[in-house]
Amino acid sequence: MTKTTATSTTPCCTKIGIKKGPWSAEEDEILANFVHREGEGRWRTLPKRAGLQRCGKSCRLRWMNYLRPSVKRGQIAPDEEDLILRLHRLLGNRWALIAGRLPGRTDNEIKNYWNTHLSKKLIKRGIDPRTHKALVINNTTNNNNSTTITTTVTSNGVVLNDSLKVGYNHHHHRLHHDRCSIVMPPQQQPMTVVNPASEIGNVINNSKFDYVPTISAGGGDIEEHNNNAINDATGDESIVFYHEKNDTAAEEDTLMVFLNSLFDGNNNTNNEAKMNNSNENAATATEEEELAEFQHYYHHHHGQHDHDATTMMFPPPVSTSFHLEDWEAEFSNALMNQQDASSSPPPSIK
DNA sequence: AAGGCCCACAACCGCCTTCGT
C-alpha cells in the first residue's frame, strides 16, 4: 500500500492560519449547521466551504465524537462497561470495532474510558489490561504463617496473587478465604491460557471440564500455544474452545461469529445456547449486514475481498456446566501432584 | 489563598487503508 503525505500537503492541513485546541460554541454551531445542510464527507475541503479556521480532520473528529446527534452522552453504564471488557479481551485495542458494538459511543470515548478507568480497575484486580491475563510478578514469596500469601509464581506459572484473592472473597462474600487466586471465579479471570506442555495444562486438558479458570504463565511457551484456543466469558463463566492450530483465519471467523452471537440480544446467558447451536449460528450469520461486516473485517486482515462467510468454521459445541467446588477439588489435586522443588507447598484447601 | 499535582477527556498527530481515477 502506498504511503502518502497528504495530511502535510493538502490545503486544509497546511497549519497556516489553522486554529487548534478546544472548539468554541460558535465553531460548533457553524460546523453542525453546515453538516446538517451539506451532509458528512469531503472533510478536507469542509473548513473552507463552511468558513472555519480548522483542519478538515479536526472538523471530522469534532463532528464524529461530539456534535453528531447519535452520540450518546453521560456515564458509561455498568452493562456497557462489561461489554467493553469482554470485547477488549477479544479484540484488543481495536477501539473502533468495540465502539461499533456500543450504540452512541465513540472509539475515542471508549479508548479514554479504558485508559482512565478500566485498565486501572483490571490492574487493581491483578489483571494485565493488555493481555487480560493475571499479572505475573517474577518473584516467589512464601507465606510466613500459612495465612497470608502475597504473590507466588510457581515454575509452571500458576499465579497466586493476593489481589485476586481479595476479588474472589469480594465476589463470593467470603471473608479471609485462604485459597489464593487459584479459586478465582472465571468471570474475574483474564484470558484462559491452556498450556499443553505444562503439567497443569495436561491435567486440565484431561479434565472432564471443557473450560477452566485461568492458569496464567509467564514465558514464551504459553504464547505458542495460544493459537490453540480462544475463549470468552459468557455471563459468569469462561469458555475455552479449540480449533485447528495456527488457523488464524478460522480463529477470526470464529471470533466474528461469536461477536455476532454476543449482540443478538442483551441477555448474555443466551450465549451459551447459541454457542451450542453454533452451526445454526454460522448459517444465520449471512445476513447482509453481518456478512458485510465480516467481509470487511476479513479483508482487512487477509486482503481477500470475496471470502464467503457461509463457509465459516465454528468450534464444536462445548459443555458449559461448571461447578466451582468440583473444579477446586480437581485443581487442588493437580497442584498437590505438581512437584515443584522451588515453590512453597500447595496451599491447604480447607 | 496559592501552588502543585492528578485525573479525565477532548483534541491532535502520524500512519494506514480505501477508493476513485
Next chain:
DNA sequence: GACGAAGGCGGTTGTGGGCCT
C-alpha cells in the same frame, strides 16, 4: 498497477478542573 485524495484508526498530548497540602 500506480497514484493521490480522503477517510479512519490508535497512540499520544494538551488542557481544564478538582483535590490536596
